[in-house]
Amino acid sequence: MATYDNRNIGLEVFGISYKNLLGLERIAKPEQYSGDINDFENGISIGSGVARELGVQVGDKIKLISPNGVRTAFGTSPRVKQFEIVYIFTAGRYDIDRTRSYLPFSIAQEYFNREGLADEIEVLLDNPSNLTEAISHIENIVDPNIQLWTWRDASSSFLRALEIEDNVMFVLMSILVMIASMNIISGLIMLVKNKGRDIGILRTIGLSKGSIMRVFLICGASTGILGTFLGLVLGSLFTLYIDPIFSIINVLSGGGVWDPSIRGIYSVPAELHFMDLVKATCLSLGLSFVVTIIPAKRAASLNPVDALRYE
Numbered sequence: 001m002a003t004y005d006n007r008n009i010g011l012e013v014f015g016i017s018y019k020n021l022l023g024l025e026r027i028a029k030p031e032q033y034s035g036d037i038n039d040f041e042n043g044i045s046i047g048s049g050v051a052r053e054l055g056v057q058v059g060d061k062i063k064l065i066s067p068n069g070v071r072t073a074f075g076t077s078p079r080v081k082q083f084e085i086v087y088i089f090t091a092g093r094y095d096i097d098r099t100r101s102y103l104p105f106s107i108a109q110e111y112f113n114r115e116g117l118a119d120e121i122e123v124l125l126d127n128p129s130n131l132t133e134a135i136s137h138i139e140n141i142v143d144p145n146i147q148l149w150t151w152r153d154a155s156s157s158f159l160r161a162l163e164i165e166d167n168v169m170f171v172l173m174s175i176l177v178m179i180a181s182m183n184i185i186s187g188l189i190m191l192v193k194n195k196g197r198d199i200g201i202l203r204t205i206g207l208s209k210g211s212i213m214r215v216f217l218i219c220g221a222s223t224g225i226l227g228t229f230l231g232l233v234l235g236s237l238f239t240l241y242i243d244p245i246f247s248i249i250n251v252l253s254g255g256g257v258w259d260p261s262i263r264g265i266y267s268v269p270a271e272l273h274f275m276d277l278v279k280a281t282c283l284s285l286g287l288s289f290v291v292t293i294i295p296a297k298r299a300a301s302l303n304p305v306d307a308l309r310y311e
Contacts, residue, residue, distance in 0.1 A: 002046075002101070004054040004062045011050060012099045013064065015108025015118075021045075023124065026091035027102070034058050035087040041104050043086035049098035051088045060085050066112065081111055092267070170279070177284050180227070181291045184220050188295035192216065196302060203304035216296035217289075224288020228281055236277075242270045 002011040018040050022028045028037060032048065035058035044062070056062060066079040083103070091097055109115050125134055131150055138148060152159060192199070199212060238245065246268055 001065045002050065002054060002062050003065060004056050004060065007054050009050060009053045010099065011046075011064070011101050013108060013111075014100065014102050015105045015112075016102055017105045021102060026093070026096070027089050030089040031092050032090040033088060035085070037087050039086040040102070043084035045087035045089065045102040046085060047097035047100045048088055048090040049094065050101060051085070053098075056085055058085050058088060064111065068112065079111065079113075173280065174283060177287055181224070181287045184223055184288060185291050185295060187223070188216055188220050188292060189298065191219070192295055192299040192302070195299075199299055199302050200304040203302070209300040212302075213296045213300040216299045217292050220292025220296065221289055224285060224292070228284040228288065231284065232277065232281065235280075236272060239270045239272055243267050 002009050016024075021037070021040060027045070035045075037045070044064075046056075046062075051057065054062060061082050061084050063080055063082050068079065089097075091100070103111065109117065123134070123138065125131070128151060131152060135148060135150065202212065203209075
């Protein structure tokens with residue numbers, strides 16, 4: 001727990017060397033910061049959320065209180081020590097900014113009475129997706145009794161929820177595309193009805209049913225291709241510029257559209273996946289081609305005698 005001027009807050013304290021701290025990009029190169037990270041060895045570094053809750057700034061001194069203190073005849077005495085704030089960071093993750101602090105490794109060992117020991121060792125990967133390969137390498141060099149805890153283990157429920165949401169969103173997108181494709185059917189049916197006389201004339205001068213069908217298939221397919229292309233372009237632009245779009249919406253609505261205390265992050269993360277684009281394109285084009293068959297067949301089967309009877 002950290003205290004300052006009758007304010008207190010629960011705090012996670014991480015002991016880390018200055019060299020390793022520089023390897024944490026969100027901490028060493030944050031979105032916003034105050035103080036100088038080069039002074040890390042001279043005090044404590046805290047998140048902006050912690051600083052806001054305690055009402056402190058760089059240069060102030062806070063007290064850390066740990067229940068795991070010195071054991072006496074009357075029980076365990078809390079461990080209390082004062083540290084000067086030398087660096088305040090905004091990592092871009094609400095949970096980190098709200099609870100995280102860093103101490104020099106040797107000072108953290110001394111404070112928690114863990115000289116020569118480390119309770120946890122964090123391993124950061126250049127590519128977090130290569131988790132299986134990294135685990136196999138680590139298991140070959142550490143004691144079998146060491147417990148490995150990965151980001152997938154820590155976020156397993158969240159990842160399952162994301163997977164379910166991704167599948168549900170694809171189903172919803174499929175339904176929306178099917179509904180939109182109905183516009184192609186209705187448009188082509190109206191076109192066949194309005195162009196009945198022209199179709200009859202073309203059939204009379206020798207145009208085959210297959211040729212009539214191809215004309216309407218090309219007409220419907222071109223509409224589907226154009227709509228798919230526009231959808232891909234607009235969707236990709238929306239994904240790439242989602243942060244400015246949300247900022248505009250937030251301003252127009254008076255704020256509160258995106259609450260980091262609920263979401264855990266300050267902005268909407270978005271990433272274009274090639275396979276997602278391929279699946280969306282195939283679905284849209286496939287439905288566009290399929291739904292044009294019905295009105296195209298109707299146009300091809302139109303009897304020229306009936307079409308020209310009242311002309």
